[in-house]
Amino acid sequence: MKELLQRLSDRFSLKEITYQRDNLIFITVEKSNVIPFITHLKQHENFSHLVMIGAVDYIENGTFQLTYLLHNYSLHADIGVRVHVQRENPVMESIHTIWAQARTYQREIREMFGIDFPGSPDVDKPFLLEGWQNIPPMRKDFDTLKYSQETYFPRSGRKHYDPQNYMKQKLYPDKEPE
Amino acid sequence: MKLKDWISPFYVWKRAFEKPFTVPKPLDERPGSSRYRGFHKNDLEKCIGCGTCSSICQNHAIDMVPVEGIETTKGDSGLRPRIDYGRCCWCALCVDICPTTSLSMSNEYLWIDTDAEVFRFIPGAENKPWDNVQEGYTREESYHIVDPERVTMEMLPPDERVKSFLEMVKGYSREQAQKEADRCIQCGICTATCPAHMDIPGYIKAVRENNIKDGLKLMYETNPMPAMCGRVCTHQCEDVCALGHSGDPISIRWLKRYLADQVELDDYAKAMLVAIDSNGKHVAIIGAGPGGLSAAYYLRLLGYDITIYEAKDYAGGMTRYGIPEYRLPYDQLDKDISYILSLGINIQYNTRVGEDITFEQVYTSFDAVLISVGLLTPYKMEIPGEELPGNISGLEVLDMVTRGEKVYFGNRVAVIGGGNVAMDAARTARTFGADVTLLYRRRIEDMPADEEEIIDAEHEKVEFITQAIPLRIEQTEDNKLRFIFGLAEMVDQGDEKRPRPVLIEGKEHSIDVDMVISAIGQGADFSFLPMHYEALFSRRNQLKIDEFCRTNDPKIFAAGDIANKTKDAISAIADGHRAAKTIDHMLQKEGI
Ligand SMILES: Cc1cc2nc3c(=O)[nH]c(=O)nc-3n(C[C@H](O)[C@H](O)[C@H](O)COP(=O)(O)OP(=O)(O)OC[C@H]3O[C@@H](n4cnc5c(N)ncnc54)[C@H](O)[C@@H]3O)c2cc1C
Ligand code: SF4
Ligand code: SF4
Numbered sequence: 001m002k003e004l005l006q007r008l009s010d011r012f013s014l015k016e017i018t019y020q021r022d023n024l025i026f027i028t029v030e031k032s033n034v035i036p037f038i039t040h041l042k043q044h045e046n047f048s049h050l051v052m053i054g055a056v057d058y059i060e061n062g063t064f065q066l067t068y069l070l071h072n073y074s075l076h077a078d079i080g081v082r083v084h085v086q087r088e089n090p091v092m093e094s095i096h097t098i099w100a101q102a103r104t105y106q107r108e109i110r111e112m113f114g115i116d117f118p119g120s121p122d123v124d125k126p127f128l129l130e131g132w133q134n135i136p137p138m139r140k141d142f143d144t145l146k147y148s149q150e151t152y153f154p155r156s157g158r159k160h161y162d163p164q165n166y167m168k169q170k171l172y173p174d175k176e177p178e
Numbered sequence: 179m180k181l182k183d184w185i186s187p188f189y190v191w192k193r194a195f196e197k198p199f200t201v202p203k204p205l206d207e208r209p210g211s212s213r214y215r216g217f218h219k220n221d222l223e224k225c226i227g228c229g230t231c232s233s234i235c236q237n238h239a240i241d242m243v244p245v246e247g248i249e250t251t252k253g254d255s256g257l258r259p260r261i262d263y264g265r266c267c268w269c270a271l272c273v274d275i276c277p278t279t280s281l282s283m284s285n286e287y288l289w290i291d292t293d294a295e296v297f298r299f300i301p302g303a304e305n306k307p308w309d310n311v312q313e314g315y316t317r318e319e320s321y322h323i324v325d326p327e328r329v330t331m332e333m334l335p336p337d338e339r340v341k342s343f344l345e346m347v348k349g350y351s352r353e354q355a356q357k358e359a360d361r362c363i364q365c366g367i368c369t370a371t372c373p374a375h376m377d378i379p380g381y382i383k384a385v386r387e388n389n390i391k392d393g394l395k396l397m398y399e400t401n402p403m404p405a406m407c408g409r410v411c412t413h414q415c416e417d418v419c420a421l422g423h424s425g426d427p428i429s430i431r432w433l434k435r436y437l438a439d440q441v442e443l444d445d446y447a448k449a450m451l452v453a454i455d456s457n458g459k460h461v462a463i464i465g466a467g468p469g470g471l472s473a474a475y476y477l478r479l480l481g482y483d484i485t486i487y488e489a490k491d492y493a494g495g496m497t498r499y500g501i502p503e504y505r506l507p508y509d510q511l512d513k514d515i516s517y518i519l520s521l522g523i524n525i526q527y528n529t530r531v532g533e534d535i536t537f538e539q540v541y542t543s544f545d546a547v548l549i550s551v552g553l554l555t556p557y558k559m560e561i562p563g564e565e566l567p568g569n570i571s572g573l574e575v576l577d578m579v580t581r582g583e584k585v586y587f588g589n590r591v592a593v594i595g596g597g598n599v600a601m602d603a604a605r606t607a608r609t610f611g612a613d614v615t616l617l618y619r620r621r622i623e624d625m626p627a628d629e630e631e632i633i634d635a636e637h638e639k640v641e642f643i644t645q646a647i648p649l650r651i652e653q654t655e656d657n658k659l660r661f662i663f664g665l666a667e668m669v670d671q672g673d674e675k676r677p678r679p680v681l682i683e684g685k686e687h688s689i690d691v692d693m694v695i696s697a698i699g700q701g702a703d704f705s706f707l708p709m710h711y712e713a714l715f716s717r718r719n720q721l722k723i724d725e726f727c728r729t730n731d732p733k734i735f736a737a738g739d740i741a742n743k744t745k746d747a748i749s750a751i752a753d754g755h756r757a758a759k760t761i762d763h764m765l766q767k768e769g770i
Contacts (some may be wrong), residue, residue: 163228
């Protein structure tokens with residue numbers, strides 16, 4: 001992996017490198033570098049398998065982080081290619097032309113995070129959430145509790161006791177001398 | 179009816195003999211992976227019903243409900259989580275936050291029933307096939323949503339401490355306090371254990387959100403001496419803190435101190451904004467310790483005119499004349515007291531009831547009298563030689579040091595006892611440069627003193643001799659005192675009782691010292707009560723008092739150390755508050 005990293009940094013500008021384990025590193029690159037970098041890894045470095053694409057909402061920085069996890073069968077090693085996408089109007093280039101199955105990941109991310117991948121087949125079709133009206137549910141500003149309270153009814157017969165009040169009732173109830 | 183309706187049932191029957199399209203259960207066994215988040219399990223013995231699982235659940239899937247056979251006790255609400263599987267999304271946040279680690283998930287994922295109601299269940303209370311499945315999801319040891327370690331409190335190092343009476347605990351900065359407050363999961367389990375039932379989660383939230391004035395006000399609702407309690411309270415609340423089950427309990431006491439320290443005395447009135455309408459009734463309070471002061475505060479807020487009679491020249495009782503300055507600086511105690519007195523309370527210092535004014539005079543000139551005289555008479559060891567000069571009680575030593583009197587400790591001191599008074603006396607003697615040996619009749623773990631006190635005394639190089647029974651004191655030729663003691667063996671007294679020390683006859687040990695300080699407990703002095711108040715007593719030196727602080731004279735009430743078992747400052751404060759409410763109730767209702 002060391003030599004590989006050397007070769008890569010000769011060609012590309014790598015912003016941040018995290019060694020997770022001997023066979024797993026994460027590399028952050030500029031958004032404009034993602035497609036050439038991934039293409040290079042696939043064609044010249046034998047990272048032939050797209051394991052998955054992941055997304056995280058870093059609402060505090062105003063960005064989403066995408067991670068393309070690529071696997072190299074001969075090395076039994078993975079590289080996670082990371083890129084930050086602005087949260088405002090989030091758009092990322094599609095990689096379905098490099099791996100056809102990327103369309104499925106991209107469609108899911110589009111639905112869950114609202115990140116667009118123009119040109120990716122069926123990217124706007126509902127994936128899991130038919131008829132979803134709300135902001136994408138994996139965004140941190142989506143209020144899960146509020147949503148579930150508005151959408152699902154509690155089972156009948158539910159009752160909750162607040163521990164602090166319940167203990168007062170049981171152990172030191174207000175009493176007045178007669 | 180149409181022909182088709184007649185035929186279709188037979189049509190279905192015909193189908194019954196064909197191979198079905200659906201796959202019947204059981205499928206071949208396919209267990210979830212070993213860390214799979216399947217159905218919940220809860221160890222009901224370990225769970226304390228703190229409800230944190232319920233508060234964190236983003237789907238409101240968890241209710242806290244009573245469970246038969248589980249009692250509500252201090253430290254356990256008696257409630258247990260009941261999960262509505264119609265709402266659970268199996269995120270496992272509830273498992274990750276559970277401070278006792280009682281909650282976990284099995285790797286079971288199949289549960290089929292035709293009755294939807296069964297899917298709302300109390301894990302652990304209803305037998306489920308997965309209760310004993312080992313595999314599944316538990317919080318990983320190293321993973322914590324809440325920091326398990328408290329923010330360290332800076333203290334003077336032991337060798338610095340013994341050189342002066344400077345306050346040894348430095349107090350939190352704002353960052354530190356907010357960080358510590360941030361650890362609080364707001365379950366409120368602690369409130370029941372606090373003798374004054376302070377709204378602890380409430381004021382910790384105020385620290386976190388930096389609402390200092392609101393926090394101060396909240397504290398005063400149940401405790402008008404937060405600067406004092408924030409330093410020396412016995413903090414029973416921390417013993418039951420939910421976080422203590424898998425890490426450090428919240429530093430509740432230091433957070434209280436932080437809040438009190440943030441507001442200058444001059445700004446208290448502005449923060450508290452109290453308005454008092456006098457109601458024309460007069461209450462006398464005997465004794466200006468925490469019990470008397472607390473009653474005075476709450477009665478004054480209710481509009482009573484208060485007169486406190488105090489034998490000494492300052493208020494505070496044992497928190498002033500007992501607790502040493504390095505634990506509770508006088509200016510901090512004075513801050514609490516000044517605010518209470520600033521509400522327009524009349525206090526007569528140097529006025530001992532029974533000497534400077536008779537009890538009868540007090541009794542007849544007021545609508546009600548609260549006795550809160552504390553425990554001022556040290557118990558005697560009842561051994562020969564106790565009358566020798568150089569043998570003195572812990573209370574007396576601490577009192578003299580407080581008043582700035584010269585005390586000759588000499589080079590070597592023996593302190594007898596295992597309570598807080600003994601520790602304070604021993605550490606005070608260390609501060610004056612003496613080598614100190616503390617002798618106690620039972621073991622260290624039996625000592626009634628707070629654990630921290632014992633540890634601090636050890637750090638300050640107080641030598642401990644345990645299971646030591648005092649036999650006698652003798653004078654040596656070089657004018658020292660020889661303290662002679664025997665050793666005891668601990669004899670088991672059966673389950674409930676603590677083991678009793680029994681003297682091993684025949685062998686005596688001794689140490690030669692310059693001073694013997696005895697601190698084996700203290701009792702009340704009721705000699706100010708004239709003979710005809712005999713009926714107030716249940717036993718000698720024990721007033722008959724009900725749960726509302728009433729005696730059997732409708733005009734006389736009692737609070738503080740003489741009226742409770744725990745005999746610490748916060749219990750005295752709680753008593754004072756209770757007495758105030760009772761006095762108000764009696765005076766308003768019955769017009770005694
Ligand atoms: C050395 C020592 C260390 C302690 N450390 C701690 C600690 O760390 N934490 C804690 O919570 N508690 C501690 N305590 C206990 C705590 O100080 C007491 O529980 C508390 O002060 C009791 O309050 P009180 O109002 O009942 O009585 P006191 O504080 O004893 O006050 C009684 C007051 O009544 C006055 N008085 C008595 N008789 C008369 C009379 N006839 N006329 C007029 N006035 C009278 C006395 O002068 C005194 O001021 C300690 C006690 C001692 C002695
Ligand atoms: S968080 Fe844990 S200890 Fe608290 S009520 Fe839930 S299961 Fe019990
Ligand atoms: S697993 Fe998640 S959704 Fe289910 S009860 Fe626990 S916190 Fe709530």
